Amino acid sequence: MSLKDILSPLTVWRRTAEKPYTVIDPINDRPGAARYRGFHKNDMEACIGCGTCETICQNAAIDLVPVEGIETTNGDSGLRPQIDYGRCCWCALCVDICTTSSLTMSNEYIWVDTDPEVFRFVPGAENKPWDNSELGYSRAEGYQLLDPERVEMPELEPDTRLTSFIEMVQGYSAEQAKKEADRCVECGICMAACPAHMDIPGYIKAIRENDINGGLALMYQTNPFPASCGRICTHRCEEVCAINHTGDPIAIRWLKRYIADMADESDYQAITKTAEPERTEKVAIIGAGPGGLSAAYYLRLLGYQVTVFEAQPHGGGMLRYGIPEYRLPYDQLDKDIDLVASLGVEIKYNTRINGLKESNGPKESDGPGSDGGPAPSFEQLYQDYDAVFFSTGLPDPYTLGIQGEDHPRVISGISILEDVTAGKTPDLRKSVAVVGGGNVAMDAARTARRMGCEVTVLYRRREVDMPADEEEITEAKEEGVKFITQAIPVRIEDKPEAKGEQAAFVWGEAEMVDQGEDRRPKPVLQEDKIHTDLFDTVVPAIGQGSSLDFIPEDMAAKIGIIKYKIKVGLHGETGEPKIFAGGDISNRLKDAISAIADGHRAAKGIDRYLRENQSKKETS
Amino acid sequence: MNTSYQYSYTNIEELLEILVEKGFIAPATEQQHATVIGRRQVQSSDLAFVTVAPEAARHLILDLRDRFGFTHLVLLTAVDYIEEGKFLLTYLLHNYELHHDIGVQVPIGREAAEAGASMESIHDLWAQAGTYQRELKEMFGIDFPGSPRVDEPFILEGWDEVPPMRREFDTKQYSETTYFPRPGRSTNDPADYMRQKLYPKE
Numbered sequence A: 001m002s003l004k005d006i007l008s009p010l011t012v013w014r015r016t017a018e019k020p021y022t023v024i025d026p027i028n029d030r031p032g033a034a035r036y037r038g039f040h041k042n043d044m045e046a047c048i049g050c051g052t053c054e055t056i057c058q059n060a061a062i063d064l065v066p067v068e069g070i071e072t073t074n075g076d077s078g079l080r081p082q083i084d085y086g087r088c089c090w091c092a093l094c095v096d097i098c099t100t101s102s103l104t105m106s107n108e109y110i111w112v113d114t115d116p117e118v119f120r121f122v123p124g125a126e127n128k129p130w131d132n133s134e135l136g137y138s139r140a141e142g143y144q145l146l147d148p149e150r151v152e153m154p155e156l157e158p159d160t161r162l163t164s165f166i167e168m169v170q171g172y173s174a175e176q177a178k179k180e181a182d183r184c185v186e187c188g189i190c191m192a193a194c195p196a197h198m199d200i201p202g203y204i205k206a207i208r209e210n211d212i213n214g215g216l217a218l219m220y221q222t223n224p225f226p227a228s229c230g231r232i233c234t235h236r237c238e239e240v241c242a243i244n245h246t247g248d249p250i251a252i253r254w255l256k257r258y259i260a261d262m263a264d265e266s267d268y269q270a271i272t273k274t275a276e277p278e279r280t281e282k283v284a285i286i287g288a289g290p291g292g293l294s295a296a297y298y299l300r301l302l303g304y305q306v307t308v309f310e311a312q313p314h315g316g317g318m319l320r321y322g323i324p325e326y327r328l329p330y331d332q333l334d335k336d337i338d339l340v341a342s343l344g345v346e347i348k349y350n351t352r353i354n355g356l357k358e359s360n361g362p363k364e365s366d367g368p369g370s371d372g373g374p375a376p377s378f379e380q381l382y383q384d385y386d387a388v389f390f391s392t393g394l395p396d397p398y399t400l401g402i403q404g405e406d407h408p409r410v411i412s413g414i415s416i417l418e419d420v421t422a423g424k425t426p427d428l429r430k431s432v433a434v435v436g437g438g439n440v441a442m443d444a445a446r447t448a449r450r451m452g453c454e455v456t457v458l459y460r461r462r463e464v465d466m467p468a469d470e471e472e473i474t475e476a477k478e479e480g481v482k483f484i485t486q487a488i489p490v491r492i493e494d495k496p497e498a499k500g501e502q503a504a505f506v507w508g509e510a511e512m513v514d515q516g517e518d519r520r521p522k523p524v525l526q527e528d529k530i531h532t533d534l535f536d537t538v539v540p541a542i543g544q545g546s547s548l549d550f551i552p553e554d555m556a557a558k559i560g561i562i563k564y565k566i567k568v569g570l571h572g573e574t575g576e577p578k579i580f581a582g583g584d585i586s587n588r589l590k591d592a593i594s595a596i597a598d599g600h601r602a603a604k605g606i607d608r609y610l611r612e613n614q615s616k617k618e619t620s
Numbered sequence B: 001m002n003t004s005y006q007y008s009y010t011n012i013e014e015l016l017e018i019l020v021e022k023g024f025i026a027p028a029t030e031q032q033h034a035t036v037i038g039r040r041q042v043q044s045s046d047l048a049f050v051t052v053a054p055e056a057a058r059h060l061i062l063d064l065r066d067r068f069g070f071t072h073l074v075l076l077t078a079v080d081y082i083e084e085g086k087f088l089l090t091y092l093l094h095n096y097e098l099h100h101d102i103g104v105q106v107p108i109g110r111e112a113a114e115a116g117a118s119m120e121s122i123h124d125l126w127a128q129a130g131t132y133q134r135e136l137k138e139m140f141g142i143d144f145p146g147s148p149r150v151d152e153p154f155i156l157e158g159w160d161e162v163p164p165m166r167r168e169f170d171t172k173q174y175s176e177t178t179y180f181p182r183p184g185r186s187t188n189d190p191a192d193y194m195r196q197k198l199y200p201k202e
């Protein structure tokens, strides 16, 4: 033993008198670092229950569960993530991916309990001590796993647009479409918002996997107008898209268009065919708009013998006679319609169903209407067919309800659009006032711009209140349409010097008067702020109403038509069991996709009705 | 001014110039992807990356240490570029005098785990490199022949799966099969749930 070994205990003993080098750290005071990843917090109001956190979790620690007090609404599944801390590895991938940034982590990590069940809970729903803690982990500023930016859509420049009716939106390339499709998290929150409940994440996935035909088949399950809707749909889905909470929503509409553009027309039939046996029942459909043709398509797929009666020389309804060609080219609409016809749906054009009780013309089987003979009456269809569906739309423009509206220089927006479709040149001249703030007003204004007119849109409320699509308003402005908002039409006068060749449009400035919470402010005319402007043409474009005169009165009463309005059941049922209706005449949203959804549901309703009829016959 | 080493430089851009001039690295290529040899990127005034071939790496690292003052090995790590069939090693070196960092990035063939991706060891340049290399062997299956204890388990005792940081390893499936689910768990698909709640009969 060396001397050092003998002495060293003494040096140790001496130390005992010194201040200790270690510090006492009480067990109950060990806060995590400021950005420590501890127990989760979730802002219950901000979370939309998209389940992206569940999908990304590599430990399968997250379940999406209903939570008391949280409703399922448009854009919110009503589910919330529940975390199993027996599996969580605190990697924070869920926090990094969360579409709404609602999910974060506190820096709290100490929690001792003898019951293992308590370590599985819904953060934010159970009042944990760390729910309000400021510290902990959240996604760092600028750090994004999700791509917030939409792939820009190539469009024609405004100057070029004004020279023709060529389609302005040019469509994605394969590379652009895939890049855009890659941004989708496949949550499916959008499906409920789509009136037809299209399988949006399904067809977006098909784009990612380059399976165009698979994508098309998926779209046709709920929508036989993909080429059209891919261009003009009101895309309610995009408003609720989970990515909308963190950046631009997925360009769902453009992706739909991409599939329709890429799919080979020769493959269409094979893609959409089903193996249903033929059925003998005949169904008559009035109106070859999206509502009527959608019903026709799904009924035909179920094997029914379907005949569509259409007053106009071509199909598509307002998609053709309302929406201008630069938004929806006719060949694209035809592509959708041709597929329906190719499945064996008979479409009789130039055949307006009339209200005559007795039609002394040839019977339906003789080919009414199209050969110049009188078209069948509603009654006749009712008698000759096993079921009737009508989706005749809203053709009659609303009037402004002001004095002097019968002035010769007043032309309705819808008639201008219809003329252009029919190849006629509407008599617009130079200065044009368009009254209204919806899509019809935008379409009429932009059409007039393309015909070389100077166009002013007058709308009674503020720009934010305009029912038109935001992008349509922007595009109209780009094209040089002037906007006067809070402008209330007062009357139309004929200035003696103008001799019926110009209309003096009298309008007044409106003040927006608050109507209390949840109600939009009301425009009130300020009597002392009245203006008079001379225009070559005044174009009312404030909406349209139905025209149901073709239905005889007693029948109308049975169906349940009250004051041009018609109430239908979920599957288009009317008061008369054999008659179904849908589309703009009955639904609230009045857009193409709602009419398509109505047609599809009515097809189901008619199928059920006819099958019940058949089994009744069989049993009696 | 860095004077104590053979090559002095003041800023990171200049460092890269010298490295090219003296032939330590190839001139920059057009391509910008991190796995392309010749790629270089100045991330900030004190951080740059260069990509070099495996054969050239050890030499460059040694030169950076002994002639340019990058005496500290901050870390050695890898990223799996499975689509390209490559791992990208990153040797991050620090210059204490100028407080500059340079990342030497080295793409190596990925190959199957058994056949073994492999790289020359630098444990003789920094002893702690041995520990990093042992970790890379375990996590990615990258071998560093001659590195001390490189075949011994690092933290995954008794691991007999694909090395877990290789991207073909399915983490989620592994957790699903290895750890039993607690009884009473169930989940819902948002789209299905919304259908039941909002439009069950359509």
Ligand SMILES: Cc1cc2nc3c(=O)[nH]c(=O)nc-3n(C[C@H](O)[C@H](O)[C@H](O)COP(=O)(O)OP(=O)(O)OC[C@H]3O[C@@H](n4cnc5c(N)ncnc54)[C@H](O)[C@@H]3O)c2cc1C
Residues within 6 Å of the ligand: A232, A233, A234, A286, A287, A288, A289, A290, A291, A292, A309, A310, A311, A312, A315, A316, A317, A318, A319, A322, A323, A351, A352, A353, A354, A391, A392, A393, A394, A395, A414, A417, A439, A440, A443, A550, A582, A583, A584, A585, A590, A591, A592, A593, A595
């Ligand atoms: C200018 C304008 C722009 C629009 N823009 C958009 C848009 O961007 N996006 C969108 O989603 N929606 C838009 N819409 C709305 C959309 O066009 C309609 O919601 C949709 O067309 C409604 O379909 P439907 O089948 O109910 O009726 P319609 O499309 O109106 O079709 C009804 C059909 O029935 C025929 N018909 C009527 N009566 C008879 C009869 N007695 N006998 C035989 N046939 C008859 C008509 O000729 C017509 O073809 C727009 C509408 C207009 C007017």
Ligand code: SF4
Residues within 6 Å of the ligand: A042, A046, A047, A048, A049, A050, A051, A052, A053, A054, A080, A081, A097, A098, A099, A100, A101, A102, A103
């Ligand atoms: S990702 Fe975010 S928004 Fe979606 S369910 Fe999870 S916590 Fe809620």
Ligand code: SF4
Residues within 6 Å of the ligand: A183, A184, A185, A186, A187, A188, A189, A190, A191, A200, A201, A204, A240, A241, A242, A243, A250, A252
């Ligand atoms: S489009 Fe948006 S809402 Fe729809 S599935 Fe994709 S991310 Fe979710």
